[in-house]
Amino acid sequence: MEFVAQQIMNALSFGAEYALLALGLAIVFSIMGLVNFAHGEIIAVGGYTMVAMAALSLNNPLIVVGAAILAAAIGAVTLERVAFRPVRYADPTTGLLTAFGVSIVLQNLFLLLVSPRPIAVTSLYFLEWPIPFVGLRISSLQLFETITTIIVIVVMMLFLKRTVLGLAMRAAALDFEMVRLTGIKANRVFAAAFLISGLLAGIACVFIMARRGSVDPHLGFDPVLMAFVACVVGGFGSLPGAVIGGFLLGAIEVAMLVLLPQSLGGMTEAFVFGSIALLLIWRPDGILTPPREKGDKQ
Amino acid sequence: MTLSRSQKRGLVGASLLALVLILIGTIATYFGSKYQLRIVYGSYVSLMVVLALQVFMGNARITNLSHSAFMGIGAYAAAICVTPIAMKKISLPSAPWGLNAFALDPVTSGVIAIAITAIIALLIGFILVRLSGIGATIVSLAVLVIVHSLFLYRTDIFKGNQAFFGIPQVFTLTSAIIIAVIMVYVVRGFKESRWGIALRASADDEISAAAMGVNVHRLRLLAWVLSCVLLAVAGIAYSYYLGTISARPFYFNHVFLTLAMLILGGMRTVTGAVLGTFIISFGLEWVRWLETGPTILGQKFPEVLGLSGVVLGSVIVLIMALRPGGIMGDREIEDFILKNTE
Amino acid sequence: MLVVQNLNVFHGPIEAVHGISFTVKEGSCVSLLGPNGAGKTSTISAITGVAKSTGRIMFADEDISTLPVEIRIRKGIAVSPEGRRVFANLSVKENLRLGGAYNTANVDRLIAEWFETFPILAERRDQMAGTLSGGEQQMLAIARALMSEPRILLLDEPSLGLAPKIVTQIFGMIKRLKEKRMTILLVEQNATLALRLSDHAYLLNNGLIVADGTAETFGSNDALMAELTGLA
Numbered sequence: 001m002e003f004v005a006q007q008i009m010n011a012l013s014f015g016a017e018y019a020l021l022a023l024g025l026a027i028v029f030s031i032m033g034l035v036n037f038a039h040g041e042i043i044a045v046g047g048y049t050m051v052a053m054a055a056l057s058l059n060n061p062l063i064v065v066g067a068a069i070l071a072a073a074i075g076a077v078t079l080e081r082v083a084f085r086p087v088r089y090a091d092p093t094t095g096l097l098t099a100f101g102v103s104i105v106l107q108n109l110f111l112l113l114v115s116p117r118p119i120a121v122t123s124l125y126f127l128e129w130p131i132p133f134v135g136l137r138i139s140s141l142q143l144f145e146t147i148t149t150i151i152v153i154v155v156m157m158l159f160l161k162r163t164v165l166g167l168a169m170r171a172a173a174l175d176f177e178m179v180r181l182t183g184i185k186a187n188r189v190f191a192a193a194f195l196i197s198g199l200l201a202g203i204a205c206v207f208i209m210a211r212r213g214s215v216d217p218h219l220g221f222d223p224v225l226m227a228f229v230a231c232v233v234g235g236f237g238s239l240p241g242a243v244i245g246g247f248l249l250g251a252i253e254v255a256m257l258v259l260l261p262q263s264l265g266g267m268t269e270a271f272v273f274g275s276i277a278l279l280l281i282w283r284p285d286g287i288l289t290p291p292r293e294k295g296d297k298q
Numbered sequence: 299m300t301l302s303r304s305q306k307r308g309l310v311g312a313s314l315l316a317l318v319l320i321l322i323g324t325i326a327t328y329f330g331s332k333y334q335l336r337i338v339y340g341s342y343v344s345l346m347v348v349l350a351l352q353v354f355m356g357n358a359r360i361t362n363l364s365h366s367a368f369m370g371i372g373a374y375a376a377a378i379c380v381t382p383i384a385m386k387k388i389s390l391p392s393a394p395w396g397l398n399a400f401a402l403d404p405v406t407s408g409v410i411a412i413a414i415t416a417i418i419a420l421l422i423g424f425i426l427v428r429l430s431g432i433g434a435t436i437v438s439l440a441v442l443v444i445v446h447s448l449f450l451y452r453t454d455i456f457k458g459n460q461a462f463f464g465i466p467q468v469f470t471l472t473s474a475i476i477i478a479v480i481m482v483y484v485v486r487g488f489k490e491s492r493w494g495i496a497l498r499a500s501a502d503d504e505i506s507a508a509a510m511g512v513n514v515h516r517l518r519l520l521a522w523v524l525s526c527v528l529l530a531v532a533g534i535a536y537s538y539y540l541g542t543i544s545a546r547p548f549y550f551n552h553v554f555l556t557l558a559m560l561i562l563g564g565m566r567t568v569t570g571a572v573l574g575t576f577i578i579s580f581g582l583e584w585v586r587w588l589e590t591g592p593t594i595l596g597q598k599f600p601e602v603l604g605l606s607g608v609v610l611g612s613v614i615v616l617i618m619a620l621r622p623g624g625i626m627g628d629r630e631i632e633d634f635i636l637k638n639t640e
Numbered sequence: 641m642l643v644v645q646n647l648n649v650f651h652g653p654i655e656a657v658h659g660i661s662f663t664v665k666e667g668s669c670v671s672l673l674g675p676n677g678a679g680k681t682s683t684i685s686a687i688t689g690v691a692k693s694t695g696r697i698m699f700a701d702e703d704i705s706t707l708p709v710e711i712r713i714r715k716g717i718a719v720s721p722e723g724r725r726v727f728a729n730l731s732v733k734e735n736l737r738l739g740g741a742y743n744t745a746n747v748d749r750l751i752a753e754w755f756e757t758f759p760i761l762a763e764r765r766d767q768m769a770g771t772l773s774g775g776e777q778q779m780l781a782i783a784r785a786l787m788s789e790p791r792i793l794l795l796d797e798p799s800l801g802l803a804p805k806i807v808t809q810i811f812g813m814i815k816r817l818k819e820k821r822m823t824i825l826l827v828e829q830n831a832t833l834a835l836r837l838s839d840h841a842y843l844l845n846n847g848l849i850v851a852d853g854t855a856e857t858f859g860s861n862d863a864l865m866a867e868l869t870g871l872a
Contacts (some may be wrong), residue, residue, distance in 0.1 A: 112603060167737060174727055184710060
């Protein structure tokens with residue numbers, strides 16, 4: 001019983017992390033068709049901000065967390081302004097390659113300006129303690145992560161339903177030009193998309209850092225690779241798809257970790273990616289998108 | 299067999315590129331230091347990879363991220379076949395299926411490696427060619443991750459991140475030059491062949507190409523397998539010269555490096571592939587020298603690790619922003635000397 | 641209100657419209673007629689700034705030809721585009737709210753007004769716009785455009801692909817707008833219908849204006865009418 005509960009918590013917290021990141025990728029993709037592989041470096045920006053806070057002896061956890069999230073958001077908006085604006089209306093491949101380029105530049109800048117080695121960040125250890133729950137012990141961190149993600153998703157939904165900018169972002173996924181023809185400024189929509197994706201990456205960063213306790217230039221690479229897969233599973237650009245894909249992936253990964261024999265432990269990633277490739281053959285547009293013929297107009 | 303006009307031009311272009319390759323290679327052979335020879339050899343191997351990549355990306359216009367994995371498959375397959383039994387007993391003591399109980403000559407090993415890569419490519423290709431655009435790219439990414447996990451996981455066969463050593467060093471720079479020259483002809487030949495032309499037409503407009511009776515999937519599969527075969531050759535050339543291989547060079551860093559070479563030169567042309575490879579190979583070598591903190595004109599510069607990565611990434615970003623078609627765009631080398639009368 | 645001078649419109653390297661000039665006076669309804677591919681929609685796209693163009697576009701005595709799309713719209717231009725282009729993944733009400741994105745003070749009042757005018761839209765207010773019929777989508781597209789209370793309305797092919805009964809309904813609505821002295825630039829293939837509403841009309845063919853005049857001059861020119869109705 002305890003084992004099952006623990007695995008469910010694991011799956012939820014893995015899934016929450018992937019969902020947060022996948023949402024950030026999906027919101028940018030839905031609007032400008034950009035697969036933002038530099039998303040991982042935004043997480044690292046948050047991580048290094050925590051290092052900087054420690055260096056400044058600012059140890060108030062609220063300040064540390066707030067600064068990391070803010071830095072990630074500013075980082076994302078800056079990337080849009082500096083790197084992605086020229087390829088705004090380009091084809092997805094050009095965008096993807098640009099994002100790879102940005103990702104390489106940032107990783108190496110961290111390496112060059114900070115250090116290639118991991119740097120410990122201890123200011124978030126307070127987030128982790130065991131919580132007794134109907135006779136079980138649950139990790140507070142995992143609970144926080146799951147609850148935060150649910151709150152974030154609800155807030156996002158409200159934003160997308162209730163505000164004009166939110167409506168514009170949903171509409172832009174379908175017909176950006178028509179959104180401009182209603183007088184909404186394109187720059188604002190793009191900036192908002194990156195701002196949101198940065199905030200989400202910042203929140204994910206807090207939990208990643210609390211779990212790992214250290215930051216290195218490659219901090220965000222693996223999580224974003226998984227988030228990317230989550231997006232694919234849910235149908236790229238679909239926001240509900242990103243959330244579902246994230247949690248599904250968390251469940252698959254935990255299931256693989258639990259069910260695969262010890263000897264195959266190193267192959268978890270291969271199995272996850274293999275199942276995704278198979279899924280794509282079955283449903284090239286993800287599970288939430290209905291199958292569509294080439295050449296169909298929307 | 300009569301050649302069409304564009305095929306004749308292709309022959310001229312390929313010959314010009316071959317001349318350049320022979321020239322650079324000969325100069326390096328006669329005047330280069332041992333260290334410089336290694337670098338030039340490395341750039342010729344990169345060239346093979348980039349040419350192979352051009353076959354698929356340039357004609358089918360689908361971004362491939364799995365090429366380093368196929369290079370790795372070729373390299374490991376050849377290495378396992380060719381390495382002497384005595385060596386393998388040390389390096390792969392627990393290899394399954396009697397992999398450490400036989401050894402073949404380099405040519406047979408190479409052929410087997412190519413055949414294995416081709417079969418794997420064919421199997422994956424059946425899936426991949428059915429998807430287009432970003433979907434195909436994502437599957438290729440999955441292939442890269444899966445193959446790399448296998449290299450790392452089966453340490454009894456591949457030794458993972460440790461060195462697989464003892465491969466006979468049968469290749470010299472001359473071998474690499476010859477292979478690269480042949481590849482230039484093959485790649486350009488494919489581009490100007492009727493399959494290449496049909497594939498490029500289908501990339502521009504898949505639906506109308508299909509309406510004209512072009513079997514896009516089959517053409518893509520052809521380009522994909524050819525590309526992977528050439529990648530296997532590159533992998534073999536890599537292992538036959540260095541004598542040791544490990545899993546790390548066949549992962550993301552290498553993927554981005556070679557991709558940057560292709561898009562800098564321009565993925566639509568063979569000339570672009572050659573140009574991009576040499577600019578980045580030699581350019582990065584220079585940046586790496588700066589990275590180590592050299593002394594220039596009596597001035598000691600600090601060590602700046604990561605500079606080469608920053609430069610590489612910036613090149614990709616700038617090219618995509620300013621010149622998405624790369625330096626060459628749609629031009630091949632012969633366009634600069636032959637008249638355009640078409 | 642709108643003065644277009646020497647307008648050339650480009651689609652990539654191709655020039656679709658070659659140096660046309662026309663005027664839409666305040667409170668009038670002007671139509672651009674002509675067959676498919678004559679350059680009518682290109683002209684609308686040039687006025688909104690979606691298509692690249694050269695020449696002068698004066699709106700309310702101001703040259704807007706170098707301004708970005710959003711700014712032109714905010715000066716008081718609204719468009720109901722060809723193919724309607726309602727936001728299919730948004731509800732009817734959300735579509736209307738977006739139409740009034742920069743007219744927030746009056747959004748609620750205007751939505752209530754539109755729901756009164758088109759009870760069918762009120763009935764489907766929370767339905768996704770993509771599930772509406774063609775005619776309903778056209779009404780929604782026009783209502784969305786008018787949510788910003790524009791000074792000029794660009795109407796691109798409002799009758800396209802609709803049943804005759806629905807077309808009559810749509811044109812009835814346009815007529816009411818005209819009676820309220822809304823300035824309208826109407827693009828239509830259906831010349832007979834358009835001329836009934838228009839104060840002035842221009843006939844485009846192959847990117848050039850080949851004829852212009854009042855509805856009466858068009859109506860009295862039998863050869864021209866025969867050609868026009870043949871085209872329509």
